[in-house]
Amino acid sequence: MTQTTPAQALLNALDGVVTAVIDAAAIETDKLGQFPATSLAALRSAGLLGLISDASVGGAGGDMGHASRAVRRIAQSCPSTAMILAMHYSATAVIEKFGDETTRKAIAAGQHLSTLAFSEAGSRSHFWAPTSTARADGSGAVLDAAKSWVTAAGHADSYVWSSQPLAASGASSIWLMPRETAGLSTVAPFDGMGLRGNASSPVRAEGVRLPLTAMLGADGTGFDVMMGTVLPWFSVLNASGSVGMMDGAITRAAAHVNATRFAHLGTSIADLPTARAYIARAKIQADSAAVLLDDTIAAIAGARADAMLRVLQVKAHAAESAMQVTDLAMRVCGGAAFRKEVGVERLFRDARAASVMAPTSDVLYDFIGKATLGMDLF
Numbered sequence: 051m052t053q054t055t056p057a058q059a060l061l062n063a064l065d066g067v068v069t070a071v072i073d074a075a076a077i078e079t080d081k082l083g084q085f086p087a088t089s090l091a092a093l094r095s096a097g098l099l100g101l102i103s104d105a106s107v108g109g110a111g112g113d114m115g116h117a118s119r120a121v122r123r124i125a126q127s128c129p130s131t132a133m134i135l136a137m138h139y140s141a142t143a144v145i146e147k148f149g150d151e152t153t154r155k156a157i158a159a160g161q162h163l164s165t166l167a168f169s170e171a172g173s174r175s176h177f178w179a180p181t182s183t184a185r186a187d188g189s190g191a192v193l194d195a196a197k198s199w200v201t202a203a204g205h206a207d208s209y210v211w212s213s214q215p216l217a218a219s220g221a222s223s224i225w226l227m228p229r230e231t232a233g234l235s236t237v238a239p240f241d242g243m244g245l246r247g248n249a250s251s252p253v254r255a256e257g258v259r260l261p262l263t264a265m266l267g268a269d270g271t272g273f274d275v276m277m278g279t280v281l282p283w284f285s286v287l288n289a290s291g292s293v294g295m296m297d298g299a300i301t302r303a304a305a306h307v308n309a310t311r312f313a314h315l316g317t318s319i320a321d322l323p324t325a326r327a328y329i330a331r332a333k334i335q336a337d338s339a340a341v342l343l344d345d346t347i348a349a350i351a352g353a354r355a356d357a358m359l360r361v362l363q364v365k366a367h368a369a370e371s372a373m374q375v376t377d378l379a380m381r382v383c384g385g386a387a388f389r390k391e392v393g394v395e396r397l398f399r400d401a402r403a404a405s406v407m408a409p410t411s412d413v414l415y416d417f418i419g420k421a422t423l424g425m426d427l428f
């Protein structure tokens with residue numbers, strides 16, 4: 051008999067957390083645009099924040115596949131919570147490689163939520179080219195930045211933060227920025243169209259002082275950290291969120307079309323061949339993204355030659371598919387879906403974010419086109 055690993059045990063318990071806590075909080079989270087603190091607390095107590103932390107620091111030692119399944123399951127219920135967790139795991143992957151042991155242990159113990167702070171007002175979605183600065187000052191560094199979007203801003207305990215290099219050449223350096231650092235401010239509350247619980251606010255840094263030990267990786271090597279660590283984790287987990295939203299939309303649409311009847315005909319919406327064809331198209335689209343997601347995780351785990359191509363493809367395909375599938379789910383459920391109670395319109399709004407989260411679908415199309423044509427990506 052195979053033994054259940056600690057990571058698998060956490061995933062086995064996740065379903066209970068979703069049905070007991072996250073499902074109940076999801077609608078209010080969206081309606082009020084409030085950070086899903088109760089859901090995060092439940093994930094924290096269940097050990098899910100430490101899912102991918104190494105066993106040597108007290109974590110569950112899970113891999114990208116475990117993280118993907120967690121994000122996908124939560125996105126079926128509350129995509130805001132799923133995206134916060136996706137950002138936390140993406141940041142954790144960097145901290146696990148380059149971070150200090152105290153922070154790693156805190157994450158493993160569920161006492162520390164982290165996130166990514168890459169996008170900037172200056173370079174916008176081109177996160178690989180920060181315009182924010184870091185300058186040496188005595189034994190430390192002083193950072194100034196206008197970060198345009200930071201998920202869980204003001205709630206995460208730390209930000210994995212990009213800046214121009216301190217002294218080295220290269221596109222960027224990466225830092226671990228504690229939330230309570232003096233000079234850091236969350237600029238405005240987040241009031242978005244979708245993922246309304248994300249708290250994805252701008253964050254400003256004015257004369258923020260950090261010790262040099264807060265740098266993650268060597269000065270000037272931020273681009274390698276972004277492409278080698280962050281991009282695979284973020285693309286896969288962002289796609290996992292999109293796949294989860296498609297699962298959620300199809301389940302809700304199927305329940306509605308099966309249960310909703312035309313009283314004068316004695317038939318249901320599901321009795322309409324057109325409705326069944328829309329459901330079929332949605333299912334094909336969703337499953338193609340799920341299969342690509344599994345293949346991407348396998349390509350990364352096996353260090354396959356096509357792994358980076360898959361990483362670029364999976365986020366774009368899942369994001370675009372999620373927009374199409376949630377649109378089909380809206381259509382097949384009719385006017386009823388325009389109201390809140392069918393539950394599809396929330397996923398329809400939430401699903402739009404992934405395609406404009408960097409690297410955006412359009413940027414990915416350009417990268418994939420260049421890769422296919424044998425051109426340099428940058």
Ligand SMILES: Cc1cc2nc3c(=O)[nH]c(=O)nc-3n(C[C@H](O)[C@H](O)[C@H](O)COP(=O)(O)OP(=O)(O)OC[C@H]3O[C@@H](n4cnc5c(N)ncnc54)[C@H](O)[C@@H]3O)c2cc1C
Pocket residue numbers: 137165166167168169170173174175176177198199200201202242244245248250403406407408409410411412413416
């Ligand atoms: C809900 C949400 C949460 C987010 N959370 C975070 C976070 O936690 N951390 C973080 O760092 N960022 C985060 N972001 C920011 C995100 O990653 C992008 O940087 C941001 O959405 C880009 O918006 P923009 O208006 O700056 O786009 P712009 O860069 O102004 O792009 C405008 C349009 O131009 C297209 N475009 C731009 N460049 C190219 C190109 N070279 N080729 C083809 N088309 C191009 C884009 O695809 C887009 O359609 C979040 C965004 C959202 C929506």
